[in-house]
Amino acid sequence: MSRAELTWISGPVLRARPQGSFRIQEAVRVGEAGLLGEVIRLARGEIVVQVYEETAGLRPGVIVEGTGQPLAVQLGPSLLGRIFDGLLRPLTIEEGRHVRPGLRSGEPESFPFQPDVAVGDALDAGSPFGTVRPSGSREQRCLAPPTAGGEVTWVAPAGEYREDAPLLRLRDAQGEEHEAAMRHTWPVRHPRPVARRQTAEAPMVTGQRIIDILFPVARGGRAALPGGFGTGKTMLQESLAKFADADVIVYVGCGERGNEMAGVLEEFPQLDDPLHGRPLMERTVIIANTSNMPVAAREASIYTGVTVAEYFRDQGLDVALMADSTSRWAEALREVSGRLGELPGEGGYPAYLSSRLADFYERAGTVVTRGGDGGSLTLIGAVSPPSGDFSEPVTTHTKRYTRCFWALDRERAQARFYPAINPLTSYSEDATDLDGWWERQGHAEWLSQRRQFLSLLEEQQRLERMARIVGKDALPPAQRITLLSAELVNEGFLRQSALSPTDRHCSPARQIAMQRAFVRFIDRARAAVDSGVPVDAIAGLELTRRLRRLGEEYGEEHLKELEALPGAIDAALANLEQEAGEEGDYAR
Numbered sequence: 184m185s186r187a188e189l190t191w192i193s194g195p196v197l198r199a200r201p202q203g204s205f206r207i208q209e210a211v212r213v214g215e216a217g218l219l220g221e222v223i224r225l226a227r228g229e230i231v232v233q234v235y236e237e238t239a240g241l242r243p244g245v246i247v248e249g250t251g252q253p254l255a256v257q258l259g260p261s262l263l264g265r266i267f268d269g270l271l272r273p274l275t276i277e278e279g280r281h282v283r284p285g286l287r288s289g290e291p292e293s294f295p296f297q298p299d300v301a302v303g304d305a306l307d308a309g310s311p312f313g314t315v316r317p318s319g320s321r322e323q324r325c326l327a328p329p330t331a332g333g334e335v336t337w338v339a340p341a342g343e344y345r346e347d348a349p350l351l352r353l354r355d356a357q358g359e360e361h362e363a364a365m366r367h368t369w370p371v372r373h374p375r376p377v378a379r380r381q382t383a384e385a386p387m388v389t390g391q392r393i394i395d396i397l398f399p400v401a402r403g404g405r406a407a408l409p410g411g412f413g414t415g416k417t418m419l420q421e422s423l424a425k426f427a428d429a430d431v432i433v434y435v436g437c438g439e440r441g442n443e444m445a446g447v448l449e450e451f452p453q454l455d456d457p458l459h460g461r462p463l464m465e466r467t468v469i470i471a472n473t474s475n476m477p478v479a480a481r482e483a484s485i486y487t488g489v490t491v492a493e494y495f496r497d498q499g500l501d502v503a504l505m506a507d508s509t510s511r512w513a514e515a516l517r518e519v520s521g522r523l524g525e526l527p528g529e530g531g532y533p534a535y536l537s538s539r540l541a542d543f544y545e546r547a548g549t550v551v552t553r554g555g556d557g558g559s560l561t562l563i564g565a566v567s568p569p570s571g572d573f574s575e576p577v578t579t580h581t582k583r584y585t586r587c588f589w590a591l592d593r594e595r596a597q598a599r600f601y602p603a604i605n606p607l608t609s610y611s612e613d614a615t616d617l618d619g620w621w622e623r624q625g626h627a628e629w630l631s632q633r634r635q636f637l638s639l640l641e642e643q644q645r646l647e648r649m650a651r652i653v654g655k656d657a658l659p660p661a662q663r664i665t666l667l668s669a670e671l672v673n674e675g676f677l678r679q680s681a682l683s684p685t686d687r688h689c690s691p692a693r694q695i696a697m698q699r700a701f702v703r704f705i706d707r708a709r710a711a712v713d714s715g716v717p718v719d720a721i722a723g724l725e726l727t728r729r730l731r732r733l734g735e736e737y738g739e740e741h742l743k744e745l746e747a748l749p750g751a752i753d754a755a756l757a758n759l760e761q762e763a764g765e766e767g768d769y770a771r
């Protein structure tokens with residue numbers, strides 16, 4: 184292996200004089216402790232390395248050894264239900280509330296294996312050849328490495344095996360033999376290959392009404408979740424991790440405070456998946472790289488996470504990755520770049536910030552796997568712009584590569600209106616592709632009702648501006664009823680507390696019933712006002728009070744009552760119309 188001698192060090196970055204050749208992105212081991220690093224620049228007579236571990240104590244003269252391999256992780260059955268650091272080393276939760284980095288890769292474990300192929304079968308590279316059922320997590324498939332395919336010449340019989348034990352031999356078209364085990368390594372910066380990419384036609388249902396109904400993300404989609412300090416990014420990411428309709432969740436806590444992450448680590452193992460009634464951790468992989476861990480490993484943690492997520496996608500599963508926060512990741516990039524003495528670009532970030540964000544988000548998608556199954560990887564990245572300024576570089580570049588933008592709003596958060604997604608500054612470019620899916624759920628009117636909600640909320644903003652000048656009571660009844668309707672949609676539909684046992688998750692059936700009830704109210708209330716019913720009479724209805732608290736008061740077990748609401752709305756407003764008509768007659 185090539186060696187180099189350390190000549191200069193600054194934080195996580197070191198320079199060394201090579202003896203032998205190194206490659207860019209080659210993983211290296213530094214010093215006696217074998218600290219993991221990666222070659223990030225090659226120059227004449229010098230290599231530059233970023234080190235993923237604490238570099239205190241390193242000094243000139245220390246030896247850097249090349250591994251001949253790119254930075255890679257082990258992918259296998261022991262990932263689900265576990266917690267790792269940014270380099271996929273198992274983490275321990277220290278007593279108290281701090282997360283400590285793990286120091287080495289986990290020992291290989293044993294799992295029961297069942298072969299799915301026989302001698303003589305042809306197996307494409309990266310295809311499944313058996314199943315494995317680790318206790319405490321879902322059944323998984325054993326994948327041949329994406330680099331090895333051919334005719335099966337031997338397969339191990341069913342039984343319990345160590346995850347690194349050879350279970351399969353293949354002969355490729357050139358006559359070369361390959362072996363495969365339950366686990367294999369894959370370089371984190373290289374997207375795993377797929378048979379082909381497809382357009383998504385189904386949403387990833389999140390259980391959050393403002394997302395599913397107004398700003399849906401497709402399976403295999405890409406969403407940005409920008410928000411200033413304390414606007415609810417972490418809470419929303421956690422809700423998505425808990426309730427999103429995905430087979431596997433990869434949660435990357437990137438540069439968050441250690442105690443915040445410890446909260447996630449403590450809470451998740453206690454929770455049940457509300458959709459399947461199984462412990463939530465059974466479908467979850469947590470990658471934690473907190474603010475007290477080495478900064479360069481934070482940069483790698485995003486790629487580690489997406490590689491793990493692709494590995495499950497390649498098993499034919501729907502996977503969602505939540506990264507919190509990509510701004511902390513970009514800061515790591517900025518710090519390393521600064522120490523390299525690179526010319527800073529916008530906001531001090533390196534000029535390659537944009538292409539690195541693209542490298543990450545472009546790994547999302549709906550695919551046909553090498554094994555011929557359908558799989559998807561949905562990426563959701565939180566962004567924490569300093570002072571909530573969305574024109575800063577991480578937010579603006581993220582916008583270029585994502586199709587959904589869930590903008591968290593400081594004013595809403597200050598009013599404790601959660602999720603604080605601002606419906607006027609958020610968008611979803613996926614919405615029009617998802618119409619067919621809602622139609623198949625029996626909600627053919629979804630797209631038009633969605634538009635109706637969005638225009639109502641825009642109109643609300645315009646009218647509120649006017650009302651601030653002339654006073655609300657000076658507005659004509661048609662405008663006052665618009666304001667009342669918008670208020671109800673906000674309070675009863677868009678507001679959804681992650682802390683509410685009734686409302687923290689909303690099934691598509693309940694979302695549909697609720698949307699229909701509000702649309703009926705908007706239409707009927709407007710018609711009633713046009714026929715002379717006073718706005719105050721509508722505002723004073725018991726039904727209006729109920730709509731205002733609809734999400735909170737009508738849980739999943741009240742679906743029938745929700746479905747009956749449009750009828751009740753018709754009846755209540757017809758009643759008011761009749762009263763108004765009689766009063767009109769009397770007045771005449």
Ligand SMILES: Nc1ncnc2c1ncn2[C@@H]1O[C@H](COP(=O)(O)OP(=O)(O)OP(=O)(O)O)[C@@H](O)[C@H]1O
Pocket residue numbers: 410411412413414415416417418419567601602603679680681682
């Ligand atoms: N969806 C929600 N439902 C109920 N409460 C919420 C919700 N989102 C946020 N909150 C409240 O707001 C607080 C701050 O939220 P959170 O920690 O998620 O913000 P953040 O944007 O991640 O903050 P930071 O900028 O510090 O990372 C929470 O502790 C909680 O009280």
